[in-house]
Amino acid sequence: MHLHPPPDSILFLGHFHPLLVHLPIGMITALAAMEIAARFARFKNAAASAGLILALAAPLAVLTAACGWLLSLAGGYDEDLLAWHKWLGTGTALAAVMTGLLFWRGNVAAYRTSLFGTVILVTAAGHLGGSLTHGSNYLTEYAPAPLKKLFGLPSAAPGAGPVVAPADWRRQPVFAGVIGPIFKNKCTACHGPEKSKGGLRLDSYAAMMKGGEDGLVVSPGNDAQSPLLQRPLLPVDADDHMPPVGKPQLTAGELAVLKWWIAAGAPETNSLASLQPPPEILAALAAR
Numbered sequence: 001m002h003l004h005p006p007p008d009s010i011l012f013l014g015h016f017h018p019l020l021v022h023l024p025i026g027m028i029t030a031l032a033a034m035e036i037a038a039r040f041a042r043f044k045n046a047a048a049s050a051g052l053i054l055a056l057a058a059p060l061a062v063l064t065a066a067c068g069w070l071l072s073l074a075g076g077y078d079e080d081l082l083a084w085h086k087w088l089g090t091g092t093a094l095a096a097v098m099t100g101l102l103f104w105r106g107n108v109a110a111y112r113t114s115l116f117g118t119v120i121l122v123t124a125a126g127h128l129g130g131s132l133t134h135g136s137n138y139l140t141e142y143a144p145a146p147l148k149k150l151f152g153l154p155s156a157a158p159g160a161g162p163v164v165a166p167a168d169w170r171r172q173p174v175f176a177g178v179i180g181p182i183f184k185n186k187c188t189a190c191h192g193p194e195k196s197k198g199g200l201r202l203d204s205y206a207a208m209m210k211g212g213e214d215g216l217v218v219s220p221g222n223d224a225q226s227p228l229l230q231r232p233l234l235p236v237d238a239d240d241h242m243p244p245v246g247k248p249q250l251t252a253g254e255l256a257v258l259k260w261w262i263a264a265g266a267p268e269t270n271s272l273a274s275l276q277p278p279p280e281i282l283a284a285l286a287a288r
């Protein structure tokens, strides 16, 4: 699907979503904690400012959800995850407003129920929001091995590059062993299963070969005609530069490897050894 990017003004407001979102989350969870604390004699006044907190949190939740809708127009997110996140986020905003109204009407029991309902919604919405931005394995990627086992998670950190001994990557298929791991570290957070910015995925050879919204990104044997290399080679402040400013950049060694690989015909399964890279490429790979 080719999405036309929405106007800058929409994206400008949309980009406030990740900033604003922390305010209602913090206020709502803090208020719930205060209400629990207020049940103990020692903290009986803990929730005295509930009205003020709600008067801030409810409008902020609505504003945050509105900016989130604008941000979603930018596209490039996993559609199912995005749909869930949108509705849970909208639900959170509505629940926050309802909590405020119930408090204001002095309906204490209903107010408390609604407050804790809002906490559940905001937790679910926040979790999905985190998965959308960072990938669903972000939280657990570097968890200690026993913890991963406990929750049935894959044991190797997927972002940690090839888990093969240096002697072995020369015999691995070049894409899986050398090129894929570079993308995994620097590109697939935006060009992967959860987000495919510019319609491009770099998490497999086949997906890479399909290209993005602007067409093919690799022209085997012709590195000058391959946006996959040319975009990272642009000056960092150029609009089309990849990865975008502020994100981890490709190193000179990685750029050299990518250039060599495309010039060699961008093969998938040939082993590195069989492609006989020149010494400077081997040195760049060994330096990883």
Ligand code: HEC
Residues within 6 Å of the ligand: 183, 186, 187, 188, 189, 190, 191, 197, 198, 199, 200, 211, 212, 213, 214, 215, 217, 227, 228, 229, 231, 232, 239, 240, 242, 243, 244, 247, 250
């Ligand atoms: C922080 C997010 C992010 C990261 C990381 C990132 N990109 Fe992108 N990329 C984008 C966005 C957004 C677009 C679409 C806008 C554009 O074309 O500039 C895009 C578009 C592209 C395109 C053009 C696709 C098309 O057909 O329109 C290429 C090629 C590309 N990226 C390569 C890369 C490479 C290679 C890396 C890793 C070295 C990378 N990107 C890392 C966000 C990212």
